[in-house]
Amino acid sequence: MTIDDERSYDVVIVGGALSGAATATLLLRQNPGVRVLIVEKSAQLTRRVGEATVEVSAYFMGRILGLTQYLNEHHLVKQGLRFWFTSDEVKNLEEASELGGQYQVRLPSYQLDRATFDEEVLRRACAAGADLLRPASVMNVQLSSGQDQTITLKNGEGSKTIRARWVVDASGVGALLARKEGWWKSNTAHPTAAAWSRWKGVKDWDGRELAEKFPKWASAVYSIRGTATNHVIGDGWWSWWIPLKGGDVSVGVVFDQRLVEWPQDDRGIGDRLKAFLMEHPVGREMLADAEFDAADLHWRKNLAYYSTTFAGDGFVLVGDAAAFMDPFYSPGMDWISFTATSAAELIAAQRRGEPMQERVERHNRDFANSHRRWFEAVYKDKYEYMGEFDLMSIAFTLDLGFYYLGIASQPFKMGIRALLVPPFSDWASRPFFYLIRAYNRRFAQIARRRRRLGTIGKRNRGRRCLIPGFTLKATDVGLLVKAMAKWIWLELTEGWHSWREPG
Ligand SMILES: Cc1cc2nc3c(=O)[nH]c(=O)nc-3n(C[C@H](O)[C@H](O)[C@H](O)COP(=O)(O)OP(=O)(O)OC[C@H]3O[C@@H](n4cnc5c(N)ncnc54)[C@H](O)[C@@H]3O)c2cc1C
Incomplete structure (x- = not known):
């Protein structure tokens, strides 16, 4: 399509890579007749970082977007x-x-080649009914709560202003809305x-x-x-x-x-x-x-950032446009799975005529809590002990086990509804948040002491920790119990030296 096209839209999506194209797919599936325009800056997506999926994002791609056969044919099983x-x-x-x-x-x-993968998700979104304007950039968005949003577009042919009830910001690290509205914060x-x-x-x-x-x-x-x-x-x-x-x-x-x-x-x-x-x-x-x-x-540099606002009545942020935490454990596409699913549901609720204020507040509260707790539990100061084989062996087993138990298992049990509850956002996850944060902090403290004593890395030679791997069976909790026992033993034999040190 060209920029002069006079079609009108219910939703304009800024960015046609994974988060934008996935949100479009869900919107079109859940709202027959909805008019969606995707505006993508590049003429062709190039290779992008973020190539490893983990279990939630793989579920989202395979079972929700329906790409399992395509993934098997064109990418690698990890x-x-x-x-x-x-x-x-x-x-x-x-x-x-x-x-x-x-x-x-x-x-x-x-393991995905994101250039070809994201193009395929975009192609399928268009086949399902989305219009695509590319190469074209969204230059400005004027937000108006509960009314039409005003979007200024530009490409080689010129510029144009259009209106749509919703704007989905899927612009990646560019984080168009967060930066423009002053919500963007470096972590x-x-x-x-x-x-x-x-x-x-x-x-x-x-x-x-x-x-x-x-x-x-x-x-x-x-x-x-x-x-x-x-x-x-x-x-x-x-x-x-x-x-x-x-x-x-x-x-x-x-x-x-x-x-x-x-x-x-x-x-x-x-x-x-x-x-x-x-x-x-x-x-x-x-x-x-x-x-x-x-x-x-x-x-x-300075990879980690977040937006202090995730949605309003008329706009919603998905993927990297909403926040980026850390690439360790590849949470980026999990975050896309949760933000895209919730964004599509928010828009669908408005189209069903449901009151928006409470929903928008919940969306903002859930994603703010999820991002903060996810970061504090798993990532804060992790690099202090990342190079320590013994500490990482325990932390990895616990991190992975809790991910399987509390997060990866949920979509397999509940389907897409599980992706409406971002990690660590509900009351049931609270005790796990405190526990994960506790061992992560303790391992960082232990590593700091080792660094001071010059013993960092001394346990890294010639050892192998080969875990049997987790399933979704309840009996796998035994693996977590064993890792917890190793943590306690570590505290009794070494950790106690740093119990009084600041966290
Ligand atoms: C070092 C590093 C390693 C990573 N490794 C992993 C990993 O292994 N696994 C994982 O899951 N995640 C990983 N990530 C995160 C992952 O790369 C991102 O979460 C993911 O690519 C974000 O996708 P997105 O669609 O939100 O944004 P992007 O992929 O950045 O796409 C944004 C799109 O918006 C378009 N756009 C931007 N501005 C405009 C505009 N104004 N108008 C029109 N179009 C616009 C761009 O052209 C682009 O196509 C990593 C990140 C980093 C930094």
Whole structure:
């Protein structure tokens, strides 16, 4: 369509990547006859970061958007998370301590090439009835509570103002509405930064070369290592290694700017990224012959931010336009699953004639609480202990177990309704929030003390924690109980030294 088109719309969606296209799909499905316009800045979506799904986002894509067959044909089935730890004493891949699954995972998740994936979701949204204007930018939105919103669009042909009852902001980190309305806040308690690229020639984790060089290492795990998200990890930083269909590997580093000195020299981002990873014995082994794509290098500082407002009667924020917490554990597309589902429901409620004020208040309260508690429980100060094999082994088992028990299991039991309740937003999740926050804080304290004593990383050589993996069976609570017992033992043998230290 062209910018001169005189069609009118009920909903204008700013941004046609995953969060925008998914919201459009749900709106069209739930509101027959609704007129939806997606405005997308780019003529073609390019490769974007955020390629690993976890169980909730995989459920959303597979069972709600109905993409399972497409995902199987065009992307990779993911085999969970795997972590590689190091220290001064670790000399090679075999000596790097490993944390991850012994077997293949039990619930679906995927490694996506987001350029092709997001285009497909957008294509399907258009096939379901959405109009698409691209390349075109939304330059301004004038909000008007309970009335039509005024949207100014621009492309190569000129500019135009249109009106729609709802605006969905799916503009990603651009966060159009949050920045314009003064709701955008940097999360200064979490100063992380990232550098990344797509690579060719990364060694095959499951190939003959490594199996011959390190036979014991190769046979220690029954699962496929290569299609996991591998994390090569150090003190205050981690890196993701996400394989993409066709052989490229997405590799990037995320670090806490308070703990890690990123190389500041004349080399470009790619050379510094490679040099940084080559300090780690696993990085050295796997990247020996690898080359980054010089046209696909990225650097972003101060990753974490949020909007203080998520919706009003006439607008709603989804995906990265609403907030971004941290890429560790890949929560980005889970957040999209919750925000897109709730946004579509909010709009549907207004169209059914339901009163809006209470709903909008609830939406804002739930997402503000969810974002704050999710961050405080799982991410705050996690980089303090991220490089510690023993602490991370307990934390990962507990984090994963509670995710399965309280969050990932819910859509399998309740369907899409579960995605209307964002994580940590309801009363039932309160005790879990306090518990998760408690062990996360304690591990950070223990690691700080180790750093002071110069013992950081001393437990990182030659160990393996291979967890059997979680299912949705109630008996898996036993795995959580075992991990809790390990935490208590850690407190009794070491933790008590830091009980009186500030959190
Ligand atoms: C380092 C890093 C690693 C990550 N890893 C993961 C991961 O492994 N798994 C995961 O789930 N998440 C991950 N994420 C998060 C993930 O990338 C995002 O949550 C996700 O891509 C957000 O999708 P979105 O649709 O909200 O925004 P985007 O993908 O940013 O899309 C926004 C779209 O809006 C368009 N747009 C912007 N402004 C306008 C405008 N004014 N007018 C018209 N169009 C506009 C843009 O062109 C773009 O297409 C990671 C993030 C980072 C920073």
